[in-house]
Amino acid sequence: MRIGYPCINRTIGCRSDRTFRLKSYSEELLMETVQNNLDCLWKILEFNVRHNLLFFRITSDLVPFASHPICRFNWQAYFNSKFRRIGTFIKANSIRISMHPDQFTLINSIDNSIFERSLSELVYHAEVLDSMGLDSSAKIQIHVGGVYGDKKESMERFVKRVERIPQAVARRLVVENDDRNYTLRDCIDLSNETELPVLFDVFHHEVNNLGETLGEAFSMFYRTWKPRDGIPMVDYSSPRLEGRKGSHAESIDMKRLGRFLEETRNYDFDLMLEIKDKEKSALKAVESVRRDGRFQRIIIARQDSTPFKVI
DNA sequence: TCACGTCAAGCAGAT
């Protein structure tokens, strides 16, 4: 098991998701921004390794407007050596990487042009991971998409559209259950059709399920992952106790996490903690899990030259 | 320096 957090580090004082307005687009500004973002990503990954946080979601804003028609810049070539260096660091330290395109990426849209734009966005995400030389265990997680008034038809459209996605991109795709439209069961059904692994979101499942227990849910999604996909990924967040339902808590509830880990102790998986305070909660979780002798399977970084050890 | 209107993109549910 590796533990990680998404996109942003609030401790080290740089951002890898800096962007700018489309109106102010220029090649110079793009180059400068990507330079900054890659430098910051490097610093975040170094921080993560020092703190045994070996699962990280790379922001979709790493290369702003990369999939927009305005971008004619060959950022892959220009930043090639930087991407390779980061990728080498990731592999040397056994860091697991994911990406999560935003809500505008809709494979199953009724509107074919939205699908085409979404495909460009997915190609961009895959190119980031390709540029780093990462294998197919580096995943791009997507939701099924909209319902458009007919769920069955929208799921069939999802399957047909996935068949049109190039293998270089599709090999990285994983489909995640969401909190309103598509349950874990739906994702499993789609996985059977498309062979895409299912990324299990614990919180989404709690608010949108067909009555499966946590154990049943794990046995369902777990077998959708093949060896080439790496260890299954799980998204975990604590719901905010007061206020709007569906929003995320500011900090992690360690007791709740402890119960979750206890219930799932027979499975090995990489755990993404989607908590507002990001690396702070992830650190608490790593320390807690390390102290707890029952959990023997967390991967922690070595601080010397050898890449990692399993305790 | 700071306030604040606005920002590439879509959907669904609440108000």
Add this chain to the structure above:
DNA sequence: ATCTGCTTGACGTGA
């Protein structure tokens, strides 16, 4: 009709 959340506020103009 308009607003809000989604994984997340921050860009950048105008004063």
